[in-house]
Amino acid sequence: MGAAMVKFFTLQAPNDKSAFLRIFLGSYFISDGVIRMSNFRFHGVDVTELAREYGTPLYVMSEDEISRRAREVKRCFDERYERCSAFFASKSFLTKDMLRILIREGMGLDVVSEGELFLAREMNFPPEKIAFHGNSKTEGEIAAGLGYGVGKFVCDSMDEIALIDRMAGERGVCTNVLIRVTPGVDAHTHRYISTGEAGSKFGLPPETAKDAVSFCGTLANVSLKGFHFHVGSQLMDNSAHLEAIGVLLDLIKWLYGERGFETRILDMGGGFGVRYTKKDNPQGISDFIGGMVGKVENFCRANGIARPSLVVEPGRWIVSDAGITLYTVGSVKRLPGGATYVGVDGGYPDNPRPALYGAEYEAVLANKADLPPVETVSIAGKCCESGDILIHGIELPEARRGDLIAVLGTGAYNHSMSNNYNKNPVPAVVMIKDGTPRLSVRRQTYEEMFSGNI
DSSP states (O other): OOTTOOOOOOOOOOSOHHHHHHHHTTOOOOOSSSSOOSSOEETTEEHHHHHHHHOSSEEEEEHHHHHHHHHHHHHHTTTTSTTEEEEEEGGGOOOHHHHHHHHHHTOEEEEOSHHHHHHHHHTTOOGGGEEEOOSSOOHHHHHHHHHHTOSEEEEOSHHHHHHHHHHHHHTTOOEEEEEEBOOOOOOOSOGGGBOSSTTOSSSBOHHHHHHHHHHHTTOSSEEEEEEEOOOBSSBSSSHHHHHHHHHHHHHHHHIIIIIOOOOOEEEOOOOBOOOSSTTOOOOOHHHHHHHHHHHHHHHHHHHTOOOOEEEEOOSHHHHSTTEEEEEEEEEEEEOTTSOEEEEESOSTTTOOHHHHHOOOOOEEEGGGTTSOOOEEEEEEOSSSOTTOEEEEEEEESOOOTTOEEEEESOSSSSSTTOOOGGGOOOOEEEEEETTEEEEEEOOOOHHHHTTTOO
16 A cells, blocks of 8 residues: 555454554554544554654654665666666755665665765765765865765766866876766756756756767866766656657767767666655656666667666655654634635745645645545645645645644655744654654754854
8 A cells, every 4th residue: 555545445354463463554544444543544653642752743754665665666777677776866855764774775875965975974875875966066065075985976067077177186086977968858847846958057968068078088087987867856757768868878879989988877867756646647666767778778789889887866756655744733714715724833844845846745634534524724834924835725624723634745855855944943753663663863952953153
């Protein structure tokens, strides 16, 4: 049963009690049948108990689901094809616990800042399995990457390539680089998470990338291994990826034939879509990635080119369904004309995505999970912004002050984008493993929030 599915159903308990418990591990709730639970359960845990112990707002993550998805990506990519590797996009969710999981599961890591690299270094993440991204790396970030010996830098401009070469030379090292190529593909997603179209702030167009390849050939302290592209995020199918791959393959073929440059690595980015609401129907991950690999292999075989090593960079797909966010209901405001606002104790500071680019979610009234919906409401955040609405027009049972709301599918880009707007502290993170919760990141205190004030 998918982690983002919420529905009423009936099950007959099997004779084996342990098997019965395993069935419900990860189920949200059971109602109107043999078993009746009034509280929402997430991966075997009653979330109302989590709210009582840890407070709200509260991020809740399932280590079991993260691990399962990491293994699924590796099974349909790393283990299925030769010379393939999966890197986790750390911007989607990065904590010490997340790094422990990635190390255990054997995944690589892509970072985009010195802060992300700092945490990876604190956890002794293998430096050779780190890719350093970013469209405007500072000298401090490059120095940190060189100092830790990251496996490769993904370069976004000619200027950056020159800077990395100079700084690597000052340290007497030669570092691996990829050139990020903007393939000029419309990914048909929100413009704020579309990255591969012509004119994007990311990467170089193919013609400029040819010049960058020649430039790298004149430098002593960078070793160009190949190319990277990323067309956008939350994509329901691989059509944009396939189009972008076509552009990159034409570039690879031209460079091999005209310049004698052999591409060793092709990083195909991430952006694999997940189900946030009933409107979303994402392509299965095996078919999504398999179609991409198939296109590369067929092209290289037909043109007599050695297939480069392939990389994918899932982030959202691994952690989104592995997380929920819990809120306590404050005000319930029913206005003349029918509009009803259910106010909660969080919002924009713990999840700015709805305000930034209209992200949509589903939710459940966690302490009344067995009750049918009776009204359509909007879940309103507490901040002084009209755009601070977590969910518009959701059907819920009657909500009252003190009730608990669980917003589903918040594992990606919620904790990592959290902020202190209106001076709200960053919520805690609780991690569940084998039905047992533990504190993973403690709630920020006011003293910590203001510690930099002098």
